[in-house]
Amino acid sequence: MISVVLLGAGNVATHLFKAFNKAIEVSVNQWYSRNLKPLESYKNLVNITDDLTKLQDADLYILAVSDDAVSDISSQLPFENRLVVHTSGSVSMYDIDKKHKRGVFYPLQTFSKDADVDFSQVPLCIEALNNKEDRPILKKLAKAIGSQPHKVNSDQRAALHVAAVFVNNFTNQIYRIAHEITESQGAEFDLLKPLIKETARKLDDLSPFMAQTGPAKRNDKKTLKKHIKALEDQHHKAIYELLTKSIQKTHGSLIRRVNNSNKNN
Amino acid sequence: MISVVLLGAGNVATHLFKAFNKAIEVSVNQWYSRNLKPLESYKNLVNITDDLTKLQDADLYILAVSDDAVSDISSQLPFENRLVVHTSGSVSMYDIDKKHKRGVFYPLQTFSKDADVDFSQVPLCIEALNNKEDRPILKKLAKAIGSQPHKVNSDQRAALHVAAVFVNNFTNQIYRIAHEITESQGAEFDLLKPLIKETARKLDDLSPFMAQTGPAKRNDKKTLKKHIKALEDQHHKAIYELLTKSIQKTHGSLIRRVNNSNKNN
Ligand SMILES: NC(=O)c1ccc[n+]([C@@H]2O[C@H](COP(=O)([O-])OP(=O)(O)OC[C@H]3O[C@@H](n4cnc5c(N)ncnc54)[C@H](OP(=O)(O)O)[C@@H]3O)[C@@H](O)[C@H]2O)c1
Ligand SMILES: NC(=O)c1ccc[n+]([C@@H]2O[C@H](COP(=O)([O-])OP(=O)(O)OC[C@H]3O[C@@H](n4cnc5c(N)ncnc54)[C@H](OP(=O)(O)O)[C@@H]3O)[C@@H](O)[C@H]2O)c1
Numbered sequence: 001m002i003s004v005v006l007l008g009a010g011n012v013a014t015h016l017f018k019a020f021n022k023a024i025e026v027s028v029n030q031w032y033s034r035n036l037k038p039l040e041s042y043k044n045l046v047n048i049t050d051d052l053t054k055l056q057d058a059d060l061y062i063l064a065v066s067d068d069a070v071s072d073i074s075s076q077l078p079f080e081n082r083l084v085v086h087t088s089g090s091v092s093m094y095d096i097d098k099k100h101k102r103g104v105f106y107p108l109q110t111f112s113k114d115a116d117v118d119f120s121q122v123p124l125c126i127e128a129l130n131n132k133e134d135r136p137i138l139k140k141l142a143k144a145i146g147s148q149p150h151k152v153n154s155d156q157r158a159a160l161h162v163a164a165v166f167v168n169n170f171t172n173q174i175y176r177i178a179h180e181i182t183e184s185q186g187a188e189f190d191l192l193k194p195l196i197k198e199t200a201r202k203l204d205d206l207s208p209f210m211a212q213t214g215p216a217k218r219n220d221k222k223t224l225k226k227h228i229k230a231l232e233d234q235h236h237k238a239i240y241e242l243l244t245k246s247i248q249k250t251h252g253s254l255i256r257r258v259n260n261s262n263k264n265n
Numbered sequence: 266m267i268s269v270v271l272l273g274a275g276n277v278a279t280h281l282f283k284a285f286n287k288a289i290e291v292s293v294n295q296w297y298s299r300n301l302k303p304l305e306s307y308k309n310l311v312n313i314t315d316d317l318t319k320l321q322d323a324d325l326y327i328l329a330v331s332d333d334a335v336s337d338i339s340s341q342l343p344f345e346n347r348l349v350v351h352t353s354g355s356v357s358m359y360d361i362d363k364k365h366k367r368g369v370f371y372p373l374q375t376f377s378k379d380a381d382v383d384f385s386q387v388p389l390c391i392e393a394l395n396n397k398e399d400r401p402i403l404k405k406l407a408k409a410i411g412s413q414p415h416k417v418n419s420d421q422r423a424a425l426h427v428a429a430v431f432v433n434n435f436t437n438q439i440y441r442i443a444h445e446i447t448e449s450q451g452a453e454f455d456l457l458k459p460l461i462k463e464t465a466r467k468l469d470d471l472s473p474f475m476a477q478t479g480p481a482k483r484n485d486k487k488t489l490k491k492h493i494k495a496l497e498d499q500h501h502k503a504i505y506e507l508l509t510k511s512i513q514k515t516h517g518s519l520i521r522r523v524n525n526s527n528k529n530n
Contacts, residue, residue: 167439171461181428192428199437214430215434223332
């Protein structure tokens with residue numbers, strides 16, 4: 001049995017609470033939030049508090065609070081030498097006050113308050129200053145909620161966090177632009193959804209490098225020109241041009257090879 | 266029963282043949298390719314030919330050939346006044362020789378030769394010069410292979426084709442960059458796959474506008490700076506900056522509103 005005190009009442013804290021509450025091997029001893037309102041509906045399930053000085057004993061304390069608050073709250077905790085972890089992709093483990101045993105429990109997924117979370121689809125990036133004693137606790141906790149734990153150091157976590165912005169926020173913005181393009185001609189964005197899913201699914205079989213196709217990779221100048229001309233929004237054009245260049249940079253030697261062999265024909 | 270003559274032996278032609286061959290209401294009378302080699306293994310299932318002058322009768326002729334070849338082949342066909350369609354997202358219906366009844370049968374999906382295709386996940390964009398007589402044939406053909414037919418005019422199809430480049434090629438390049446970023450720090454790209462899938466899946470519930478989250482939308486300057494600094498590749502930086510700007514343009518009034526309300530606090 002692992003005992004936990006959870007701090008914060010946002011997206012991550014709420015989904016972690018629900019998962020911990022269901023897990024047989026985890027007991028949530030207490031849930032802290034500076035503002036008790038969002039915890040009210042859970043008060044029959046768990047001891048709730050808005051007073052840091054009244055925190056109870058536990059195997060670990062999880063700071064699921066805004067990135068900027070991690071350092072502050074960790075130094076306000078009225079004890080030392082206990083395991084304290086944060087859940088952030090971009091905050092250093094060393095932002096946690098050094099009076100504690102420190103660690104990170106970063107769920108690499110996007111959470112929204114309303115949607116249910118299937119923790120089997122949430123890789124847990126785990127780091128601990130003390131590998132021998134503390135990491136096994138974090139690993140066990142991840143497994144208890146059905147997640148796959150991964151040992152990830154701070155540099156790797158920072159890289160994963162930036163990469164997550166690309167595959168989540170930037171990909172979503174690409175979807176948004178596709179939505180604008182289709183709408184501008186009265187076409188249905190929904191028709192693109194199977195292609196969107198297949199583009200993601202393909203990574204089960206192929207690396208993104210191997211999966212690439214299309215006019216940019218083929219250096220199909222006629223289609224590239226046609227597309228640039230068809231895009232009415234300057235901003236869409238700029239993104240089309242930069243990402244086309246990016247694809248050609250990635251597959252550059254290939255394009256040169258194809259062009260040379262065309263010349264030789 | 267719809268009878269078809271298929272022309273071309275590439276990705277699209279091959280997957281269409283397999284689907285038609287399985288469909289009870291479709292008979293493939295003949296399969297043409299200028300080069301018979303790729304058709305050899307199908308010759309027990311269908312009449313194959315490399316001679317355009319020997320094409321048999323059918324309800325429709327499907328030109329599943331390279332975009333550039335559509336116009337040429339259509340004018341070489343040794344008959345007139347029959348229904349001839351191409352399968353391209355970017356070629357005009359009017360590129361088909363005007364001696365024919367013309368149409369388009371554009372499958373909005375990415376095909377590769379090896380991977381099986383589930384046509385229930387392939388929206389079929391249908392256009393016909395003659396709405397009354399020809400469009401119903403194309404509609405019936407799409408349904409016969411389990412696809413959803415959609416009436417799409419040329420402008421809409423052009424928009425869908427550009428938008429498809431965004432959600433398929435550009436999204437895939439975003440995945441590639443995420444792969445480069447994680448690899449550069451020895452982190453595992455695979456950890457991002459559940460997030461990639463969830464980003465696509467979320468569109469079942471929310472528009473891309475509503476689904477957006479992250480530092481660009483929040484205008485979280487500290488994290489944005491940290492990310493830009495962490496990106497070593499100039500090219501990755503340029504894409505980070507342009508897509509961040511793009512998100513802020515889309516959610517601009519929101520960001521201004523939040524900043525103003527912060528100022529008022
Ligand atoms: N959302 C995701 O998809 C996601 C994914 C992976 C990791 N993370 C990380 O998980 C952590 C929490 O994220 P979240 O999405 O759950 O954030 P959130 O929904 O914005 O919730 C933040 C929580 O922190 C509390 N808080 C902020 N400043 C505080 C302070 N000075 N003292 C006490 N409490 C404070 C907030 O309390 P109030 O409500 O009173 O302001 C709120 O309960 C962050 O480190 C984030 O980077 C998030
Ligand atoms: N691949 C996709 O994901 C996809 C999706 C939707 C729509 N489409 C459209 O479907 C069509 C076919 O695409 P594909 O991916 O199947 O292409 P592909 O795999 O490159 O095959 C093209 C076929 O066209 C033949 N061809 C080219 N020029 C010819 C000519 N002058 N005379 C006779 N045959 C010729 C080729 O024959 P050889 O082998 O002898 O060169 C080959 O059989 C294109 O209009 C494309 O835009 C493709």
